[in-house]
Amino acid sequence: MxxxxxxxxxxxxxxxxxxxxxxxxxxxxxxxxxxxxxxxxxxxxxxxxxxxxxxxxxxxxxxxxxxxxxxxxxxxxxxxxxxxxxxxxxxxxxxxxxxxxxxxxxxxxxxxxxxxxxxxGFKTRGKRVKIDENFSFDIENSELYNKDKEIPLNNKEKKLLKLFLQHKNEPLSHETIYDHLWEYPETPSDSSLRTYIKNLRKILGKDRIVSIKKFGYKFTAD
Structure with missing residues (x-):
């Protein structure tokens, strides 16, 4: 624990x-x-x-x-x-x-x-963060919506998207993302991170998450 x-x-x-x-x-x-x-x-x-x-x-x-x-x-x-x-x-x-x-x-x-x-064990304030005209993220329940339809994400994808939304248009290093997604004694996985990124790109658009060579990623916001 x-x-x-x-x-x-x-x-x-x-x-x-x-x-x-x-x-x-x-x-x-x-x-x-x-x-x-x-x-x-x-x-x-x-x-x-x-x-x-x-x-x-x-x-x-x-x-x-x-x-x-x-x-x-x-x-x-x-x-x-x-x-x-x-x-x-x-x-x-x-x-x-x-x-x-x-x-x-x-x-x-x-x-x-x-x-x-x-x-x-509660999260107190239901607030949706707007991503674009269609997508929003409920930070109270860590739920992604396309208009009013919930889009299923796994737990790590939810944590990753929330981190991106807290740092819109800011470069995030691999190490920062690892620290956020994986708790001790979990072992960070680069291949798993790539999978989470791929899945979010499928939903939100491939240009939404920019790869920064040998550094990490940046979530672009309108």
């Missing part, structure tokens, strides 16, 4: 280290970020099970960051912040969070809140 993956955005280094160490001891895998740019980059590079986001951080604040991520990412999110007014709480939920914990907090309470979200 793979460890649940958590992205922790907290600019207080001591608090970040304390929270990360506690959660890792409790069986989670934790990646830390100290500003919103770093957190955004990591959120797009890797699939996480939970976002833990401070609000007052360098760069755009946590509320604005989650709004931005919610355009393409439905990972459950918990705000951890010293902001404690009703207006702040309202802003947090309006930006798309699933829970909100005020500083200072007990680490055990944080763990209980994380576990509660993980047990729900």
């Amino acid at each position: 793979p460890k649940p993956k958590i992205l922790l955005l907290e600019d207080d280094i001591n608090l970040s280290e304390t929270v990360a160490e506690y959660l890792e001891d409790e069986g989670y895998e934790v990646d830390t970020a100290y500003n919103s740019d770093e957190a955004e980059e990591k959120a797009y590079e890797k699939n996480y099970d939970i976002f833990l986001l401070d609000v007052m951080v360098p760069g755009i604040n946590g509320f604005e960051l989650l709004k931005k991520l919610r355009k393409e990412d439905d990972t459950p999110a918990i705000f951890i912040t010293s902001l404690n007014s009703i207006d702040d709480l309202s802003k947090g939920f309006e930006s798309g969070c699933d829970d909100y914990i005020k500083k200072p907090f007990a680490l055990k309470e944080l763990k209980l809140r994380i576990d509660t979200l993980l047990k729900r």
Whole structure:
């Protein structure tokens, strides 16, 4: 069973280290970020099970960051912040969070809140990402549609298409795709990746996914 993956955005280094160490001891895998740019980059590079986001951080604040991520990412999110007014709480939920914990907090309470979200096993916001005039992708349920007809994809193809849509018109290396599609202890397969690419091209058009020699692929968007 793979460890649940958590992205922790907290600019207080001591608090970040304390929270990360506690959660890792409790069986989670934790990646830390100290500003919103770093957190955004990591959120797009890797699939996480939970976002833990401070609000007052360098760069755009946590509320604005989650709004931005919610355009393409439905990972459950918990705000951890010293902001404690009703207006702040309202802003947090309006930006798309699933829970909100005020500083200072007990680490055990944080763990209980994380576990509660993980047990729900849900993806929260049904949002279709438009690919072209005919095709769209439901990021809540990882389902591809041609107008209103669902197009069957296997699990790896769904993950690959979601990754492409998160990085439209951006070159993605083979290594980035391998890291996204295959979990430990699975072994990445170049031939399998080629098969997934071939199947997506059959559906979406061969020009939609461009091969970059000796590097990887790029998903082209209108």
